[in-house]
Amino acid sequence: MRFGIPVIGQDLRGWGEELRRFLARFWDNLSFKVDGATPTSNGVLLWDDVNGYPVVSKNNEWRQIVLADGYAIFGQDADVTAASANTAYKIALDSISAQGITLTGSPLTDITFVEGGLYEIAFTAQISSTSSSQVNFRFWPRKNGTDVAGSTIVASLHNNGATFVVSRTAIFSFAANDVLNVMWATDSTSGYLHAHVATAYAPAAPSVTLVITRVQA
DSSP, X not given: OOOSOOOOOSOHHHHHHHHHHHHHHHTTSOOBOOTTOOOXXXXXXXXXXXXXXXXXXXXXXXXXXXXXXXEEEEEEOSOEEOSSTTOXXXXXXXXXXXXXXXXXXXXXXXXXXXXXXXXXXXXXXXXXXXXXXXXXXXXXXXXXXEEOTTOOEEEEEOSTTOXXXXXXXXXXXXXXXXEEEEEEEESSTTEEEOOBOOOSSXXXXXXXXXXXXXXXX
């Protein structure tokens, strides 16, 4: 395959057609970012083949353009119970759709980020209780085995059989290969996370959902 601009020959019509085909193939392609490339002016768009993503120059540095990589939709279609009160447990999830984020472990509790960046995490849980006394629930993220300070959600129920939805959306920073666990605890084994089955007029409701979106590299 010839990669240079076609050479002008005697047949100008043929040369023009060959030039048109060449431009159609290569004009819109990104130039590759080479070693030593310096972002001296804003708005230069290049392809970083080493890391596998496009970059743009901004304020004298190369900034990654975030692609679709780095999202996940996780859920739990079964009830989640606690064997003991006032004890921290990891919530097991199922992968509905994911790219650049993996779910591993037995059960599936470890969420691993392939690429670093800022991620928006939206969490919901349906809390329920079999007691008419007050039952307290706590939810929080654990990053690389360490609880994230100041991140706990606290909710309470005092109606037997009632269901209440707890939710929060926040931004977290993760490095490549960081592991996230979704933790929970309750002060009574009467409290649990309730998944509702489908009815004739509405689909099922999972006990837990977790949606992760990469918003910045």
